[in-house]
Amino acid sequence: MTVTDPICPPDTAFxxxxxxxxxxxxxxxxxVAALIGRLTERELLWLLDxxxxxxxxxxxxxxxxxxxxxxxxxxxxLGIPGIRFTDGPRGVALGSSTAFxxxxxxxxxxxxxxxRSVADAIGAEARAQGANLWxxxxxxxxxxxGWGRSQESYGEDPVLLGTxxxxxxxxxxxxxxxxxxxxxLNSMExxxxxxxxxxxxxxxxxxxxxxxxTVVESGxxxxxSAYNSVNGTWAGQNRQLLTDILRNAWGFTGFVMTDFIWGxxxxxxxxSAGQDLEMPFRQQRAATxxxxxxxxRLTRSDLERVAGRHLRAQIGLALRAGPDPHPDVxxxxxxxxxxxxxxxxxxxxxxxxxxxxxxxxxxxxxxxxRVALLGRLADQPNQGDIGSSLxxxxxxxxxxxxxxxxxxxxxxxxxxxxxEAAVAAARSADAAVVVVGxxxxxxxxxxxxxxxxSTQLLGGIARFRPFAAALVKVAARVSTLRxxxxxxxxxxxxxxxxxxxxxxAAVNARxxxxxxxxxxxVLDPWDHQVAAVLLAWYPGMEGGHAVADVLLGDAxxxxxLPMAIPRRQTDLPQLDWDADTVTYxxxxxQRKLDRDGVPAAYPLGFGLxxxxxxxxxxxxxxxxxxxxxxxxTLANTGVRPxxxxxxxYAVQTxxxxxxxxxxxxxxxxxxxAGTSTRVIVDCSIRPVQRWAGGGFTLEVGDITxxxxxxxxxxxxxxxxxxxPT
Numbered sequence: 001m002t003v004t005d006p007i008c009p010p011d012t013a014f015x016x017x018x019x020x021x022x023x024x025x026x027x028x029x030x031x032v033a034a035l036i037g038r039l040t041e042r043e044l045l046w047l048l049d050x051x052x053x054x055x056x057x058x059x060x061x062x063x064x065x066x067x068x069x070x071x072x073x074x075x076x077x078l079g080i081p082g083i084r085f086t087d088g089p090r091g092v093a094l095g096s097s098t099a100f101x102x103x104x105x106x107x108x109x110x111x112x113x114x115x116r117s118v119a120d121a122i123g124a125e126a127r128a129q130g131a132n133l134w135x136x137x138x139x140x141x142x143x144x145x146g147w148g149r150s151q152e153s154y155g156e157d158p159v160l161l162g163t164x165x166x167x168x169x170x171x172x173x174x175x176x177x178x179x180x181x182x183x184x185l186n187s188m189e190x191x192x193x194x195x196x197x198x199x200x201x202x203x204x205x206x207x208x209x210x211x212x213x214t215v216v217e218s219g220x221x222x223x224x225s226a227y228n229s230v231n232g233t234w235a236g237q238n239r240q241l242l243t244d245i246l247r248n249a250w251g252f253t254g255f256v257m258t259d260f261i262w263g264x265x266x267x268x269x270x271x272s273a274g275q276d277l278e279m280p281f282r283q284q285r286a287a288t289x290x291x292x293x294x295x296x297r298l299t300r301s302d303l304e305r306v307a308g309r310h311l312r313a314q315i316g317l318a319l320r321a322g323p324d325p326h327p328d329v330x331x332x333x334x335x336x337x338x339x340x341x342x343x344x345x346x347x348x349x350x351x352x353x354x355x356x357x358x359x360x361x362x363x364x365x366x367x368x369x370r371v372a373l374l375g376r377l378a379d380q381p382n383q384g385d386i387g388s389s390l391x392x393x394x395x396x397x398x399x400x401x402x403x404x405x406x407x408x409x410x411x412x413x414x415x416x417x418x419x420e421a422a423v424a425a426a427r428s429a430d431a432a433v434v435v436v437g438x439x440x441x442x443x444x445x446x447x448x449x450x451x452x453x454s455t456q457l458l459g460g461i462a463r464f465r466p467f468a469a470a471l472v473k474v475a476a477r478v479s480t481l482r483x484x485x486x487x488x489x490x491x492x493x494x495x496x497x498x499x500x501x502x503x504x505a506a507v508n509a510r511x512x513x514x515x516x517x518x519x520x521x522v523l524d525p526w527d528h529q530v531a532a533v534l535l536a537w538y539p540g541m542e543g544g545h546a547v548a549d550v551l552l553g554d555a556x557x558x559x560x561l562p563m564a565i566p567r568r569q570t571d572l573p574q575l576d577w578d579a580d581t582v583t584y585x586x587x588x589x590q591r592k593l594d595r596d597g598v599p600a601a602y603p604l605g606f607g608l609x610x611x612x613x614x615x616x617x618x619x620x621x622x623x624x625x626x627x628x629x630x631x632x633t634l635a636n637t638g639v640r641p642x643x644x645x646x647x648x649y650a651v652q653t654x655x656x657x658x659x660x661x662x663x664x665x666x667x668x669x670x671x672x673a674g675t676s677t678r679v680i681v682d683c684s685i686r687p688v689q690r691w692a693g694g695g696f697t698l699e700v701g702d703i704t705x706x707x708x709x710x711x712x713x714x715x716x717x718x719x720x721x722x723x724p725t
Contacts, residue, residue: 005081006069006081006084006127006130006131006132007081007127007132007317007318007321007324008081008318008321009079009081011079012078012079013035013038013078013079014035014078014079014080014081014314014315014318015079017031017032017034017035017315018031018315018318018319021315021319022319028312028315028316028319029312031315032308032311032312032315033308035078035080035311035315036304036307036308036311038078039075039078039307041293041300041303043075043077043078044300044303044304044307045285045286045289045290045293045303046073046075047072047073047075047080047082047277047303047306047307047310047311048073048271048276048277048278048285048289048303048306048307049072049277049278049279049281049282049283049285049286050070050071050072050278050279050280050281050282050283051071051072051073051074051082051282052070052071052280052281052282053281053282054261054281054282054283054458054459057070057280057281058281058458065087065093065387065388065390066085066086066087066088066093066094066388067094067095068094068130069084069085069086069094069129069130069131069132070083070084070085070086070279070280071083071084071085072085072257072277072279072280073277073307073310080311080314081132081314082314083132083133083177083257083277083279083310083314084130084131084132084133085131085133085135085279085280086126086129086131086133086134086135086136086176087135087136087388087389088122088126088134088135088136088389088391089102089103089136089137089138089152089153089389090102090103090136090152090383090384090389090391090538090540091122091125091136091391091393091540092122092125092126092129092131092134092330092391093388093389093390093391094125094126094129094130094131095129095330095392096330096331096392096393096394097125097129097330097331097391097392097393098121098122098125098330098331098332098335098336098338098339098391098393098540098541099339099383099391099392099393099396099540099541100118100121100122100338100339100342100391100540100541101339101342101343101346101537101538101539101540101543102151102152102384102385102389102518102537102538102540103138103151103152103153103154103164104150104151104152104153104154104155104518104519104537104562104563105151105342105343105346105347105518105536105537105538105539105540105559106118106154106164106342106346107153107154107155107160107161107164107346107562108155108345108346108347108348108535108537108559108560108561108562108607109342109345109346109558109559109668110160110559110560110562110605110645110647110666110668111345111668112163112164112166112167113167113668114341114342114345115164115167115168115171116167116168116170116171117171117338118168118171118338118342119137119167119168119169119170119171119172120171120172120174120175121171121329121334121335121338122134122136122171122172123171123172123173123174123175123176123178124175124325124329125325125329125330125331125335126172126175126176127175127176127321127324127325128324128325128326128327128329128330129327129330131176132176132177132314132317133176133177133178133179133221133222134172134175134176134177134178134179135179135181135222135224135257136168136179136389137165137168137169137172137178137179137180137181137215137220138152138153138154138180138181138182139153139154139161139162139164139165139180139181139211139212139215140153140181140182140184140185140186140187141153141156141157141158141161141187141207141208141211141588142156142187142519142588143187143573143575143584143585143588144187144572144573144574144575144588145491145519145520145563145566145569145572145589146487146488146489146491146519146520146575146577147187147188147189147487147519148189148190148385148443148444148445148446148485148486148487148488148519149187149189149385149387149389149443149444149445150187150443150518150519150520150563151384151385151389151443151444151517151518151519151537151538152385152389152518154562155561155562155563156562156563156564156588156589156590156604157562157563157589157590157604157663158207158210158211158214158663158687159210159211159663159664159665159666159684159686159687160562160663160666161211161214162210162211162212162213162214162215163214163666165180165211165214165215165218165220166214166215166217166218169215169218169219169220170218170219173219173221173320174320174321174322175321175322175325176317177221177222177313177314177316177317178220178221178222179220179221179222179223179224179257180212180215180216180220180222180223180224181223181224181226181259182224182225182226182227182235182259183212183223183224183225183226183235183241183242183246183256184204184208184209184212184226184230184235184241185197185199185204185208185226185228185230185235185584186226186227186228186235188228188487188575188577188579188582189444189445189446189486189487189577190446190486190487190577190578191228191577191578191579191580191582192226192227192228193227193228193262193451193454194228194451194453194454194580195228195229195579195580195581195582196228196229196230196231196232196580196581196582197228197229197230197231197582197583197584198230198231198232198581198582198583198584199230199231199583199584200586201691202690202691202692203584203585203586204230204691205691205696206586206689206690206691207584207586207588208584209245210686210687213250216246216250216251216252217250220254221254221255221313221316221317222254222255222256222257222310222313223246223252223254223255223256223257224256224257224258224259225238225241225242225256225257225258225259225263225264225275226259227259227262227263234264234265234266236258236259236263236264236265236270236275237264237265237266237269237270237273237275238273239272239273239274241274242256242273242274242275243273243274246274247274253309253312254309254310254312254313255276255277255306255309255310255312255313256274256275256276256277256309257276257277257278257279258275258277258278258279259279260279260280260388261280261281261283261457261458262454262457263278263279264278264284265457267284267285267287267288267289268288268289268292268297268298271289271298271302271303271306272302275306276306276307276309276310277306277310283457283458283459284457284459287459331393331394331541336541336542337542339540339541339542340542340545340546340549341546342540343536343537343539343540343542343543343545343546343547344546344549344550344555344556344557344558345555345558345559345643346537346539346558346559347534347535347536347537347539347546347547347550347557347558347559348534348535348557348559348560348561348606348607349361349532349533349534349535349550349557349559349607349608349609350523350527350533350534350535350561350565350602350606350607350608351527351528351530351531351532351533351608352531352532352608353531353532354509354510354531355509355531356509359532359610360431360510360512360531360532361512361532361534361550361551361553361557361610362550362551362552362553362610363431363512363551363552363553364553365406365407365552367430368407368410368430368431369410369430370410370412370428370429370430371403371407371410371411371412371429371430371431371432371433372412372413372414372422372425372426372428372429372431372432372433372504372508373399373400373403373411373412373413373414373433373435374413374414374422374425374426374432374433374434374435374500374504375422375433375434375435375436375497375500375514376415376416376417376435376436376496376497377399377435377436377437377439377516378398378399378400378413378415378433378435379398379399379400379413379415380398380439381396381397381398381541382398382437382439382516382538382543383396383538383540383541384439384440384444384518384538385440385443385444385445385485385518386440386444386445386484387444387445387446387484388445389445393541395541396541396543396544397541397542397543397544397545398543398544399433399435399514399543399544399547399548400413400415400544401544401545402543402544402545402546402547402548402549403433403544403547403548403551405545405548406548406552412425412429417496417500419499419500419503422434422500422503422504423503423504423506423507426504426507426508426511427507427508429508430510431508431510431511431512432504432508432510432511432512433512433513433514433551434500434501434504434511434512434513434514434530435513435514435516436493436494436497436500436501436513436514436515436516437493437497437514437515437516437517437521438485438488438516438517438518438519438521439485439516440484440485441485442485442488442517443485443486443487443488443517443518443519444484444485444486444518445484445486446484446485446486446487452465452469455469486577487577488519489577490569491519491520491521491522491569492521492522492569493515493521493523493526498526501513501526501529501530502526502529505526505529505530509531510531511529511530511531511532512530512531512532512533512534512551513526513527513530513532513533513534514534514536514547514551515533515534515535515536516536516537516538516539517535517537517538518537518538520563520565520566520572521535521565522565522566522567522568522569522601523565523601523602524567524568524601527601534547534550534551534557535559535561536550553610556609556610556611556640556641556642556643557607557608557609557610558607558609558642558643558668559607560605560606560607560645560647560710561602561603561604561605561606561607561710562604563589563590563604564589564590564593564600564602564603564604564711565600565601565602566593566598566600566601567598567599567600567601571592571593571596571598571600572588572589572592572593573585573587573588573592587654589604590603590604590661590711591660591661591662594654594658594659594660594661594711594712595654595655595656595658595660596656596658597656597658600711600712603710603711603712603713604661604663604710604711605645605647605663605666605708605709605710605711605713606709606710606711607645607710609642609643609644610638610640610642611636611637611638611639611640611641611642611673612636612637612638613634613635613636613637613638613642613644613671613709614634614635614637614715615632615633615634615635615646615707615708615709615715615716615717616632616633616635616717617632617633617717618630618631618632618705618707618717618718618719619631619632619719620705620719620720620721622722623685623721623722623723623724626684626685626686626689627682627683627684627685628683628685628721629680629681629682629683630648630665630680630681630683630705630707631678631679631680631681632646632678632679632681632707632717633676633677633678633679634646634669634671634676634677634678634679635671635675635676636671636672636673636674636675636676637674638673639673640673641670641671641672641673642670642671642673643668643669643670643671644668644669644671644709645666645667645668645669645709646666646667646669646679646681646707646709647663647665647666647707647708647709647710647711647713648663648664648665648666648681648683648705648706648707649661649662649663649664649705649706649707649708649711649716650662650664650685650687650688650703650704650705650706650721651703651704651705651706651718652688652703652704659704661706661711661712662687662688663687663711664683664684664685664686664687664688664705665681665682665683665684666681667679667680667681681707683705685698685703685721685723688703698723699723700723700724700725701722701723702720702721702722702723703720703721703723704718704719704720704721705718705719705720705721706718
C-alpha cells in the first residue's frame, strides 16, 4: 500500500487510532501507546530519523533544496504518515509558492493578527503541496547585530518575538504541525557548526529563553534544536535544554527535531537527552542505534518514549486539521494581496521632512511631472536570503515595476552604478527615489562555517579526515559561488550606495531613500542629508507594488522598528563572527543603549506615519499572577486615517543607575482622522522577573509603567504598578 495522505491515510491503523480519540473511546496517550505496541523494533528505529539515505538525500538537495517535503518516520504498513517537512520563514520552500515579506518585516507591523493570517496562508500552501509540518517559525534573539539570518526572526525583543511566534503557531495549526527554531542561542551564522555559546544561568532564563517559552505555551508541535553548543554541550543533545527546561519546566508535550545534517554529535546519548528525530536523512542514528539496542545501551522503552512524541503530534494534527485546501490556493490572488498588505504594513518611515519643513512623503502623483528612480537595487527582485528560507514565487514585482505601473512616462529610471547619470536625472526631477541596501550577497545563511569535524558527520568516506577536509573546501567554494552572505562585520551601507545618496541629495531637496535589508543597518550620517528614509526590508513578491503604494500615499507606512538602530555600530555588542567560543551577555539592543545612556539613532518601536497620534490617560490594573492590563486613550490628531502601535514598557534602573525600558505589551490600532478610542493592552510582567534559586522572582514594590510610541518616548504617560508582598 502506498500512503499519499499526509494527515490521515484512510482505512489504516493510524486512521483507526485517530477515530478512537475523536469519538472519545480512547485518550490520545492511550491511542499512541496502542499504535506503538504494534510497531516492530525496526519500525521504532525508523521513526527516529529521516527516511532517505544521506547519499540520495544530498543528491536531491543539490538539485534544489526542499523541492518536495522531507519525509521522516513514514510507515505504510500502519498508515503512519510520518513527518513531511517544509521550510520557509517567508513562505513555503516547496514548489512555486507565495513569497511574503521576511519575518522581520512582518514583525515591524507589531500586529499578531496579521501574522496569524500570513501563517494561515503559508500553512494552507504547505498542506496543498503535501507537507504536514512547517518549520518556518524562527524566534532567535541576536545578541549582536550583524547576524546573517536576522531577517528570518522577529527582531530583538523577547515579548515581540514570543507574541509573533505564537501568532504563527495559531495561524498554521489548522493545516500543518508547527515547528519553532532554533533552540537555543543560535544567532551566529558562519560559526554555527562549531561555536560554543556561553551564558550565565540567570541571563539564559531571563533573556534568551522567554520567547521560546511563550511559543511552547501557545501549543507549538515541534521544537528544532540548534547547531551550536550551549555552555559546552551541543544543543541537539543538551539535556538541560531539551528535557530539564523544555519538558520538565515548561511542560512541552511535542517532539524535538535536529537542525539538518549537523544537528547532533552523539546519536545514542541524544536519545536520553531528549532529542526525538534526526533530520533530514538516515545518518548517524541509522548507523549506530541498532547496535546500541542490541548491546543494551538503549531499550525498547527508550525508543517508544521518543517515537511516541511525534506520533502524538501526528494524531493531534489529524484531529484538528481542516479539509485539504485546493492546489489553486498556492500563490493565489488572495495570498498575493496579503503579501502586498504585509509589505505595506511593515514598511517603517524613519524620516519625512524636506528642508522647507514640509513632509516629503507621500508623493502627490497629480503634481509630479518627473520622478527619478535610482540605485542598483531598484530593478532587482530582491527577496533576501537564498539558503533554507528561499521561496520561488511564480513572479516578483520590483520597485521599478511598481512605480512604472503607477507613474508611466513620469518615471525616469537610471539603473546600475552610473552616478553621473543618476545625478543628472535627479537634478531635473520633482523627487528622487534612491533604492539601496543589502541582498543575499551581503547577509544570510552560510555554509562557510562547515569545518572538518562537522563534515565527518556525513559518514561514508567523509568519516576520514582527509576527505572531510577536501569537502570543506568544496563547501566554501560553493558558498562563495552561490553568494551565501553569512554574517555582517560592517553594519553600514556599501560606500557606493552612500556616495550615490549624498550626490543625489546635493541636487534634489526631495530625495527619498528606500532601504532594503533584513538586519540592523546604521544610517548615520547620510540620513540627515535626505528628506525621507523608508525601511522596506525584503518586501516579498509584491514588494514593488507595496513600496509604490506607500510612496504615493495609497497606503500608510504603518511599521515600527522591531529593533533599535544605533548611531554607531560600536554602541551595541560586538562579536568575533569566526570565534569558537563566545559569551552572550545581559545587555543588548535597546536595553544596552538605555543602560549605557547612549541615544539610539532610531529606538525600538520607532516609526512615523502619514498621520499623528497622541496617547493619554494611562490606567494600570492590578497584577494578577504574571499579567496585568494597561489602558490608554489613543487619538488620531492628524488629517487622514492611520495605524499606530501603543507600546507599554516597564522601566527599571540598571546597575549604571540609568532607566532601562522592558517591553511588556503592545497593540496595533487603526483610527480614522480626528477620532479617539480606549485601547486595552494585555501585559506580562515576565520581562522584569529575575531568575534565582532555580525559579523566577519579582521584587516587592512599585514598577514604573510607561505607555508611549517607542522606547524612551518623551511624550509617554506613566504610572506605577504595585507588586504586593
